[in-house]
Amino acid sequence: xxxxxxxxxxxxxxxxxxxxxxxxxxEYNAAEQKVFVKNAADCIACLSCTYICPSSAISQQDFxxxxxxxxDLEFSVKAKRYx
Amino acid sequence: MTTDIQDARKKLQQAMNIAPxxxxxxxxxxxxxxxxxxxxxxRKLGKQMTASAKKTTDVEEALAETRRVxxxxxxxxxxxxxxxxxxxxxxxxxxxxAEIMLVFRDCMIRQSLFRYGHHQKGSLCFMxxxxxxxxxxxxxxxxxxxxxxxxxxxxxxxxxxxxS
Ligand code: SF4
Ligand code: SF4
Numbered sequence: 001x002x003x004x005x006x007x008x009x010x011x012x013x014x015x016x017x018x019x020x021x022x023x024x025x026x027e028y029n030a031a032e033q034k035v036f037v038k039n040a041a042d043c044i045a046c047l048s049c050t051y052i053c054p055s056s057a058i059s060q061q062d063f064x065x066x067x068x069x070x071x072d073l074e075f076s077v078k079a080k081r082y083x
Numbered sequence: 084m085t086t087d088i089q090d091a092r093k094k095l096q097q098a099m100n101i102a103p104x105x106x107x108x109x110x111x112x113x114x115x116x117x118x119x120x121x122x123x124x125x126r127k128l129g130k131q132m133t134a135s136a137k138k139t140t141d142v143e144e145a146l147a148e149t150r151r152v153x154x155x156x157x158x159x160x161x162x163x164x165x166x167x168x169x170x171x172x173x174x175x176x177x178x179x180x181a182e183i184m185l186v187f188r189d190c191m192i193r194q195s196l197f198r199y200g201h202h203q204k205g206s207l208c209f210m211x212x213x214x215x216x217x218x219x220x221x222x223x224x225x226x227x228x229x230x231x232x233x234x235x236x237x238x239x240x241x242x243x244x245x246x247s
Contacts, residue, residue: 022233022240023167041168044186046235066189066237067159068197 002043003061008034010057017049017058025049096198099191103199106207118209125213126220132156133221142174142183142245145222152218160211161189165240180225180246184232187239203234212241219245 004025013033018026026049027038045063109117137148146164153160164173165184175182187193192207201207212229219227226246233240 022235023165039168044165044235044238044240046233046239047237048233048235051236063237064188066193068194 001041002045002063004037004040004043004049005059005061006035006037007055007057010055011035012055012057014054017053020048020052022046022048099195099198102192103195103201103207106205106210107199107201110206117206121206121210122213122216125210125215126217127213128210129214129217129219130221132214133218136218136222138222138224140223140225142181142223145219146183146185148222149215149218159189159191160187162187177244180244183243183245185229185241185243187241188237190239193234193239197236203239204231208234208239215243219243 011034013028013035015028015035018028018035023039023042023044025037025039025043026035028035043060045060047060047063050058050060106117106121109120113120133149133152136152137144139145139148143164146162150162162185165186166173167184173183190211192211193203196203196205196207208231212231215229216227219225223245228244228246230242230244231239232242
């Protein structure tokens with residue numbers, strides 16, 4: 001399961017992460033004025049919250065990191081043995 | 084002198100630039116109808132690729148067959164069903180038909196769009212929507228829809244609706 005970490009001291013309570021999350025994983029706590037993880041089990045590791053957070057307060061662990069294909073050609077030769 | 088892998092990468096990177104460039108161009112020219120056009124193209128491709136695929140009315144088997152066909156054609160489209168914690172079964176029956184949520188992880192379209200700097204949910208994503216509709220229609224013999232629920236940096240969420 002994806003582990004979501006929110007740095008409380010960095011969160012400014014803008015809620016943009018909770019708004020963008022497609023599976024309602026995050027919720028706003030009005031008393032604390034911070035966002036917290038309500039339902040980590042539904043996280044699909046889209047990383048939208050992490051990318052959009054203006055305070056870089058969110059990070060994930062134990063998720064599938066997608067493969068990108070736009071590597072340097074020199075690098076491709078070195079990576080060949082792992083393909 | 085270039086190696087085979089460098090040549091293959093070069094071709095892939097060129098294709099990754101050309102595809103979104105075309106997509107961006109037709110969106111400018113045709114507006115929203117660009118999505119309809121790429122949907123039809125994708126649907127045709129989905130039907131062609133699955134012409135000799137195994138037929139089944141079982142959703143899980145149909146998805147497995149689609150995955151097999153994609154692998155056979157060296158297409159990197161890693162997808163898996165997503166069952167929200169509020170739901171017990173993978174398939175939810177609604178008045179529209181059977182609904183299944185799918186998470187798409189490795190996706191050549193997303194990577195191409197990022198490489199070119201073009202937004203998601205546009206005509207290239209609709210081509211993929213068409214591909215799955217065509218492929219599943221062929222395999223299951225039923226009308227299918229693949230709605231784009233969310234497009235993210237590392238995964239996208241789609242809703243597959245199989246008509247009754
Ligand atoms: S986007 Fe970042 S700063 Fe805003 S509420 Fe979410 S965690 Fe806090
Ligand atoms: S990674 Fe995606 S699904 Fe997970 S909490 Fe963030 S926005 Fe929601």
